[in-house]
Amino acid sequence: MNIEPLITNAGDQAITINFGDTIDTQVSSFVFEISESLRGFQLDGILDIIPSYCSIMIQYDPLVITSSYIHTICKELCSQIKSNYQSKKSRIISIPVLYEKEYASDIEFVSSHTGLSTDEIIKIHTTHIYTIFMIGFTPGFPYMGISPNKLTVPRKTTPSKRILAGSIGLAENQTGIYPIESAGGWQIIGNTPFKFSSIFHYQSITF
The missing domain is CATH 2.40.100.10 (Cyclophilin-like)
Structure with missing residues (x-):
């Protein structure tokens, strides 16, 4: 992964991690891996973690956890996963479709x-x-x-x-x-x- 994450505040109760602005399967896989890792930490004060195409929004309670602490966690996690990144095999789901x-x-x-x-x-x-x-x-x-x-x-x-x-x-x-x-x-x-x-x-x- 050659994309450097951009971590910014989104108001006083959310933080976004952005990995560019393109629709890309590798970026998407990276986004979901980071999201799942953040959920696994079960940090007090984290209200929601919302992955998108190439970004993640983290909603938090500023009375419980600080934005600076979340910034640090996110930066370290992105660096760790990026250096050891391997695309994971996904589950394939077959869906029946009526085309009449x-x-x-x-x-x-x-x-x-x-x-x-x-x-x-x-x-x-x-x-x-x-x-x-x-x-x-x-x-x-x-x-x-x-x-x-x-x-x-x-x-x-x-x-x-x-x-x-x-x-x-x-x-x-x-x-x-x-x-x-x-x-x-x-x-x-x-x-x-x-x-x-x-x-x-x-x-x-x-x-």
């Missing part, structure tokens, strides 16, 4: 934009292995990539007000799955009956 037109409201747009037939879109989408980079914008939504270049499509200019739970979409060089019904701007090409609660163990919060 009734579940794929935007597959014709994807076909027109890419010049691929529906069968070609399905073949390319199903023969690629995707990395889950982060979970959001709704609880359990996996941002996955990096999609093959042939499947690169823009987001919708006007988001759909209602996308069914289980819908699978494309946006730029990523694919994602809507675990619950919601609005959204990704190009929908299929749907899965798979229940994400069986693999994503997240704690719901009140906005």
Whole structure:
């Protein structure tokens, strides 16, 4: 790993560790390894550790733990993991997908934009292995990539007000799955009956 982490305060109750601004599988693996190591410390005052594509946010209680102490821990941990870094083998999860037109409201747009037939879109989408980079914008939504270049499509200019739970979409060089019904701007090409609660163990919060 040649990227130097940038550790900064994000207000008076959070710290971010940033590793650049690109979507990269190696960086993602590094981010998650550091996140898991921080969780393993079980430091008093740490409220949450939130990994993203190429950064980590650490939320803390300043009455219990100081930002300077967290900075020191993070700097030492990043240096230690970086010097001994080895990419870990990930678990592969196979998800069934329905690509019929009734579940794929935007597959014709994807076909027109890419010049691929529906069968070609399905073949390319199903023969690629995707990395889950982060979970959001709704609880359990996996941002996955990096999609093959042939499947690169823009987001919708006007988001759909209602996308069914289980819908699978494309946006730029990523694919994602809507675990619950919601609005959204990704190009929908299929749907899965798979229940994400069986693999994503997240704690719901009140906005």
